[in-house]
Amino acid sequence: MTSSSEGEILQVGQVIRERWKIVSLSGENYCRIISFQKAKIGGGGFGEIYEATDVQNHHERVAIKVESSKATKQVLKMEVAVLRRLQGKKHACKFYGCGRNDKFNYLVMSLQGKNLADLRREAPKQCFNLSTAVRVGLQILNGIREIHSIGFLHRDVKPSNFAMGRTSQTMRNVYMLDFGLARQYLNAKGEIRSPRSAAGFRGTVRYAAVTAHKNKEMGRQDDLWSLFYMLTEFLQGQLPWRKIKDKDEVGKMKEEADLNALLDDCPNELHLFAAHLKTLGYADTPDYNYLESLLNKIVKDNDISWEEPYDWELGYDNMASRQKQQTNGNISARLKSHTTAVIRDQRNENRALDTQAPITMGEDEDEQTNGQMANLGAGFESAHEKAAEKPKYKRHEFLKPKYGTVNLDVIDAVNARFAACDEENYRGGSADVEANFQLPSSILKTQAQVAESSLSIKRVAGLPVDKTRSNKSITLSINNRYKSGAKTNKISSFDNTNAQMDDNSANNVRTAQTIMSKWQGSFDASCEEMMDGADTEERAQGRLNPAFPVPKASLLSTPRSMDSNTSPGGNSPSSPMNPRASPIQQRRLSRSEKDRNGMHRTASCGAPQSNSIISHFKGLINSFNNLGVGSRLSRTTSIDETANRQNSAPPPTSQHQTAYRNDDNSYGMRHSTSMGVQNSQNTQRISATFNAFESPEERERRRERRMRRRSVESNGRVSFSFKVELETPPPSVRSPVIVNKSSVVHAPANSPPVKIRDNGIDEEFRIPLEENNKPLLFYKRKRYQFLNFPRTSSKS
Numbered sequence: 001m002t003s004s005s006e007g008e009i010l011q012v013g014q015v016i017r018e019r020w021k022i023v024s025l026s027g028e029n030y031c032r033i034i035s036f037q038k039a040k041i042g043g044g045g046f047g048e049i050y051e052a053t054d055v056q057n058h059h060e061r062v063a064i065k066v067e068s069s070k071a072t073k074q075v076l077k078m079e080v081a082v083l084r085r086l087q088g089k090k091h092a093c094k095f096y097g098c099g100r101n102d103k104f105n106y107l108v109m110s111l112q113g114k115n116l117a118d119l120r121r122e123a124p125k126q127c128f129n130l131s132t133a134v135r136v137g138l139q140i141l142n143g144i145r146e147i148h149s150i151g152f153l154h155r156d157v158k159p160s161n162f163a164m165g166r167t168s169q170t171m172r173n174v175y176m177l178d179f180g181l182a183r184q185y186l187n188a189k190g191e192i193r194s195p196r197s198a199a200g201f202r203g204t205v206r207y208a209a210v211t212a213h214k215n216k217e218m219g220r221q222d223d224l225w226s227l228f229y230m231l232t233e234f235l236q237g238q239l240p241w242r243k244i245k246d247k248d249e250v251g252k253m254k255e256e257a258d259l260n261a262l263l264d265d266c267p268n269e270l271h272l273f274a275a276h277l278k279t280l281g282y283a284d285t286p287d288y289n290y291l292e293s294l295l296n297k298i299v300k301d302n303d304i305s306w307e308e309p310y311d312w313e314l315g316y317d318n319m320a321s322r323q324k325q326q327t328n329g330n331i332s333a334r335l336k337s338h339t340t341a342v343i344r345d346q347r348n349e350n351r352a353l354d355t356q357a358p359i360t361m362g363e364d365e366d367e368q369t370n371g372q373m374a375n376l377g378a379g380f381e382s383a384h385e386k387a388a389e390k391p392k393y394k395r396h397e398f399l400k401p402k403y404g405t406v407n408l409d410v411i412d413a414v415n416a417r418f419a420a421c422d423e424e425n426y427r428g429g430s431a432d433v434e435a436n437f438q439l440p441s442s443i444l445k446t447q448a449q450v451a452e453s454s455l456s457i458k459r460v461a462g463l464p465v466d467k468t469r470s471n472k473s474i475t476l477s478i479n480n481r482y483k484s485g486a487k488t489n490k491i492s493s494f495d496n497t498n499a500q501m502d503d504n505s506a507n508n509v510r511t512a513q514t515i516m517s518k519w520q521g522s523f524d525a526s527c528e529e530m531m532d533g534a535d536t537e538e539r540a541q542g543r544l545n546p547a548f549p550v551p552k553a554s555l556l557s558t559p560r561s562m563d564s565n566t567s568p569g570g571n572s573p574s575s576p577m578n579p580r581a582s583p584i585q586q587r588r589l590s591r592s593e594k595d596r597n598g599m600h601r602t603a604s605c606g607a608p609q610s611n612s613i614i615s616h617f618k619g620l621i622n623s624f625n626n627l628g629v630g631s632r633l634s635r636t637t638s639i640d641e642t643a644n645r646q647n648s649a650p651p652p653t654s655q656h657q658t659a660y661r662n663d664d665n666s667y668g669m670r671h672s673t674s675m676g677v678q679n680s681q682n683t684q685r686i687s688a689t690f691n692a693f694e695s696p697e698e699r700e701r702r703r704e705r706r707m708r709r710r711s712v713e714s715n716g717r718v719s720f721s722f723k724v725e726l727e728t729p730p731p732s733v734r735s736p737v738i739v740n741k742s743s744v745v746h747a748p749a750n751s752p753p754v755k756i757r758d759n760g761i762d763e764e765f766r767i768p769l770e771e772n773n774k775p776l777l778f779y780k781r782k783r784y785q786f787l788n789f790p791r792t793s794s795k796s
């Protein structure tokens with residue numbers, strides 16, 4: 001695959017059928033926070049795959065496979081046909097649409113995560129442990145069974161044609177991709193088509209069955225042979241013919257392969273697997289159940305749990321020690337070099353060795369990435385052993401997606417999550433949202449300028465300087481702040497809020513569960529760590545979904561933030577004061593303590609000391625997941641002002657809002673908006689709080705204001721804001737929901753101007769541009785991918 005932009009069929013920003021917009025490094029506006037991502041996910045012999053968003057459907061992320069209409073071999077039609085028939089199957093992507101124009105044909109499907117070739121290549125020793133290999137193998141077997149069940153052969157079974165899911169719900173599921181080489185083996189009557197005498201090679205040399213090498217008609221068993229080679233490679237780290245260019249030579253090697261050598265130190269069941277395949281001819285139906293039982297036996301014999309993490313979920317620091325413990329994971333055996341002399345293959349030369357179809361050869365360049373690989377033998381082995389001592393990847397590096405975006409899709413995803421909230425969630429009470437934005441010093445308004453602002457901004461001197469904090473971070477956290485029916489009439493501090501929330505343990509259980517199942521893929525290290533304690537506990541009580549476990553605490557390193565967030569009051573995750581607190585609660589508690597101590601609130605959400613926007617943003621997502629009140633977080637919104645609903649209410653006493661309870665047992669806020677600025681030697685802090693409690697009229701007014709603002713938010717300026725708005729609570733809910741949000745901006749006092757936008761006076765929060773016309777905030781952006789694995793191409 002190539003990742004170059006040269007000759008790409010689709011361009012960034014291009015919209016297909018007024019619906020699917022290609023995502024890339026456009027950086028169109030600030031709200032697309034770090035939406036800088038290459039457009040092309042990958043591409044092989046048959047097409048190019050792009051990431052896009054569905055503008056008609058909450059900007060859901062999709063994958064678009066395109067094929068030039070000038071391509072000599074048009075395979076997308078077949079792909080569409082197969083994918084459509086596979087709809088509803090567990091291992092198939094969702095089909096969203098297809099079409100063609102004079103330039104290209106396209107297929108839109110659900111976007112998945114990383115493919116197995118990339119995942120294996122990223123492993124320190126380019127192999128999976130037995131647990132991962134066999135569980136993935138079982139899923140692939142079922143995927144193959146699915147496509148066979150609709151009357152098709154895949155004919156290109158290989159690791160890069162299987163991807164893990166992308167969302168927390170799908171991330172443990174394997175998806176089969178690329179049906180471009182599929183062929184129907186059943187005719188319309190459901191009978192097996194008669195085999196052709198010469199069929200030509202189809203597939204990928206490394207994984208193709210011997211039948212393909214012999215240019216014979218392939219049958220169902222041949223897809224399974226490819227699976228067998230995949231499994232062998234997963235366990236051994238390599239196949240003996242991995243570098244051989246000549247297709248016929250590879251075919252010969254496969255034919256003559258000594259299975260004992262090939263499967264050295266692998267479970268005996270793999271021998272039986274191959275033995276069964278050897279008995280099958282073109283027309284024979286493989287005994288899928290038998291093959292499945294063989295793999296299941298490996299699972300059973302090795303005490304493998306379906307819930308244990310896959311290698312990539314653990315991160316690779318832990319793998320070396322894990323592998324040593326494995327009965328079948330003998331490292332030296334895995335690293336044993338096969339005796340085949342190899343030459344670095346040249347991809348272009350490898351392609352299209354057979355004229356009938358492009359051949360994908362050596363698509364995994366994992367071996368080539370290791371300079372030692374050419375020197376087979378002792379040197380090679382020791383190089384790997386060395387690598388085992390010093391893992392190439394650190395856990396957090398692996399878990400943290402390497403490039404990509406945090407953009408509006410994140411917010412859209414949160415909206416989707418909120419939309420899924422049920423009535424019960426409404427009953428969970430109101431919510432409190434805190435947003436903390438740490439921005440580069442240079443983008444913020446000077447102290448004097450802020451003071452000139454017509455907003456009610458107060459200066460508070462002596463804010464402690466936190467030198468550990470990144471100067472570019474965004475965090476959001478949410479609390480169920482005011483519980484409906486609570487006895488307290490007035491809640492004026494976060495401490496109270498937290499105390500009330502802590503009482504609400506049932507809610508916490510539910511919200512923790514939501515997070516686990518919904519957004520696990522988006523957690524950064526610190527969030528996972530924080531989840532972990534609850535997970536163990538909740539799972540022990542049978543309340544968490546076992547299908548989406550999180551890595552065990554013992555396997556995860558403790559992030560610095562944990563230490564720094566541990567509250568002096570004993571409300572740490574392990575605190576006996578609150579042993580059943582959910583992770584979010586814990587985070588909340590620590591925030592509470594931070595507030596009490598006059599510390600920056602940005603430390604409250606996940607990874608306060610992280611240098612990356614992404615990790616904070618992940619905290620945002622985690623927190624919003626926890627909200628569960630049917631609220632909506634929308635884009636291009638603002639710190640908002642809400643009408644004061646209670647004339648009798650006393651004025652607020654602090655820069656934060658004061659909550660009160662109405663007679664009807666609902667809560668409102670005294671002041672709709674308040675803001676404050678705190679200054680220290682080189683930090684300027686602006687905080688704003690608003691109340692999202694609103695009537696339909698207010699909401700409509702706010703929507704109009706938002707529309708007005710949107711029209712202003714062009715002009716090369718960037719603006720940033722969030723809104724939390726509430727759905728109308730169901731009639732059964734007596735107390736309306738209150739969402740409260742506060743935003744905090746930190747920056748040195750001598751920084752350039754920024755304005756805080758407030759609806760009432762229609763100001764904007766603006767970030768000036770650099771000379772090169774790029775938003776300064778993202779000038780030194782890191783490219784992270786959010787909610788998704790990085791998809792590096794497996795073929796350069």
Ligand SMILES: Nc1ncnc2c1ncn2[C@@H]1O[C@H](COP(=O)(O)OP(=O)(O)OP(=O)(O)O)[C@@H](O)[C@H]1O
Nearest residue numbers: 042043044045046047049063110111112115160178
């Ligand atoms: N729906 C998807 N979601 C995420 N990534 C995808 C999706 N479809 C394909 N990809 C990525 O793009 C890569 C190439 O896709 P695909 O195999 O369909 O293209 P191809 O042109 O047929 O490639 P090849 O010739 O190598 O088989 C895959 O390995 C995978 O990483």
